[in-house]
Amino acid sequence: MHHDKKFAIVNPSKMCQPMGALQALLGIKNTMPLIHGSQGCSTYMRFQLIRHFREPIEVASTSMNEKTVIYGGEFNLMKALKNITEKQSPDMIVVTSSCLTETIGDDMAGIIEKFKDANLDKELPVIIPVSTPSYVESHVEGYNRTIKALVEHLATPSVPNGKINIITGNLSPADCKQVKDLLCQLNCDSIILTDTSENLDAPLTEETLSLYDEGTSIKEIEDTANSLGTISLSKHVDSAALFLEKKFGVKSISGPLPLGFENTDQFVTSVCELGDLEIPKSVERDRGRLLDAMVDAHSYNFHRKVAIFGDPDFVSGMTRFTAELGMTPSVVCTGTGSKRFKEDINIISKEKGINPMILAGGDLFDMHHAIKEAGADILIGNAYGASMAKEENIPLLRVGFPIFDRLGAQRISMLGYRGGIEFVDKITNTLLDFYYDEAGYEIVDEKIEEIIGEEGDEGFEEDFMAQEEI
Ligand code: SF4
Numbered sequence: 001m002h003h004d005k006k007f008a009i010v011n012p013s014k015m016c017q018p019m020g021a022l023q024a025l026l027g028i029k030n031t032m033p034l035i036h037g038s039q040g041c042s043t044y045m046r047f048q049l050i051r052h053f054r055e056p057i058e059v060a061s062t063s064m065n066e067k068t069v070i071y072g073g074e075f076n077l078m079k080a081l082k083n084i085t086e087k088q089s090p091d092m093i094v095v096t097s098s099c100l101t102e103t104i105g106d107d108m109a110g111i112i113e114k115f116k117d118a119n120l121d122k123e124l125p126v127i128i129p130v131s132t133p134s135y136v137e138s139h140v141e142g143y144n145r146t147i148k149a150l151v152e153h154l155a156t157p158s159v160p161n162g163k164i165n166i167i168t169g170n171l172s173p174a175d176c177k178q179v180k181d182l183l184c185q186l187n188c189d190s191i192i193l194t195d196t197s198e199n200l201d202a203p204l205t206e207e208t209l210s211l212y213d214e215g216t217s218i219k220e221i222e223d224t225a226n227s228l229g230t231i232s233l234s235k236h237v238d239s240a241a242l243f244l245e246k247k248f249g250v251k252s253i254s255g256p257l258p259l260g261f262e263n264t265d266q267f268v269t270s271v272c273e274l275g276d277l278e279i280p281k282s283v284e285r286d287r288g289r290l291l292d293a294m295v296d297a298h299s300y301n302f303h304r305k306v307a308i309f310g311d312p313d314f315v316s317g318m319t320r321f322t323a324e325l326g327m328t329p330s331v332v333c334t335g336t337g338s339k340r341f342k343e344d345i346n347i348i349s350k351e352k353g354i355n356p357m358i359l360a361g362g363d364l365f366d367m368h369h370a371i372k373e374a375g376a377d378i379l380i381g382n383a384y385g386a387s388m389a390k391e392e393n394i395p396l397l398r399v400g401f402p403i404f405d406r407l408g409a410q411r412i413s414m415l416g417y418r419g420g421i422e423f424v425d426k427i428t429n430t431l432l433d434f435y436y437d438e439a440g441y442e443i444v445d446e447k448i449e450e451i452i453g454e455e456g457d458e459g460f461e462e463d464f465m466a467q468e469e470i
Helices: 017-025 039-053 066-071 074-088 099-104 108-118 139-154 173-185 218-226 239-248 261-275 281-301 312-324 339-352 364-374 383-392 416-435 446-453 458-469
Strands: 031-035 092-096 126-130 164-167 190-193 229-232 251-254 305-309 328-334 357-360 378-381 396-398
Touching (some): 017 031, 017 039, 031 074, 092 139, 126 139, 139 190, 139 239, 164 261, 173 190, 229 239, 251 261, 305 312, 357 364, 378 383, 378 416
Parallel strands (some): 092 126, 164 190, 229 251, 328 357
């Protein structure tokens, strides 16, 4: 049961804005994120990030407490900026607000100016404030605002660079790498906003924890004003692209996430059109391989009901991809009350002849009810779906953030043709594990026999036979 007006959220399927800001900032070279708020915020966020990526994560906090809240956060923010500048010498400090400091209305930009004025004799890092009020929107909007703030402060027109800016959104490091590799195959020079591929999947070294020496540089962000265009992989993080288009005439293309066959085709077309590039043979062969994998998997995936939750562009991309695989998306849920998401799902539903229950701004409590109503053979989402899957006795394919109950979240990839192939194997093998016996025959459970036997559902029988014949 889903009500339009909600009075409480139970098991949210989203996180707060500063978390999205951090996800963006962890892909930038030698940069320190500073959360202007109580220590609990940064501790909670570091905890989530560390148990997902299994990498050390540096996040600073202005450590606000009861006293400082009353007098305002100026003293704490100035002190934090001083300490970080002296001890870590970053190229940049990005200050994000939190529930607390938004509520007391601290003027972060004003305090930063005061800090700069008080330190005119010193070489200071670039300092950028981002307003990320956590009680509205979600981590996706936090990500969006952060990239926009970076570009607004740094983008500087000079000479055309022939590059394409890519705003990735919150991807796994492996997916970030998939996108970079695909661009490399296409001979496309790019600026990745932001590049987490090395920072969040780093080799073990003996060096002590310090700021990242890989990722997107400030120079690259400055250069985004001189690019041929910007492609935002997630439609919900395109504010920086729209800013660059308006201010510097850098063409903006919003989405879709290159997830699945058609969406990757669209991404490749966008890149080739913007960059005036030809599709090389190697990309065509990867495309053919994905098609081949989809055909091989079809008899196992066909008509399986799938429930999907996560970030809006991931869920709409995954809805299309699973429909391409012949599956039936039955429930799709995102934590953001996004119109764009609903529009996307409606378009996909029309094209693919599906009719999923759409929960935009939904929580996992709603989702569980919807699954009971619409049914699902498999659940796709982050680790918070585990208990729901267990209760419904269906497998959970872990994708998204956070995944803390399995290893290798940083290595999960599903974007592009190559990532798509990995995903097809993974979802099909999950279904094989769960619904097929060791000889490869489908385990027809009582539920299915009931449908065939008692109701004599001809359509189902036909589908079942068709599935057997393929
Ligand atoms: S919701 Fe607010 S209090 Fe909680 S971690 Fe986010 S910023 Fe901090």
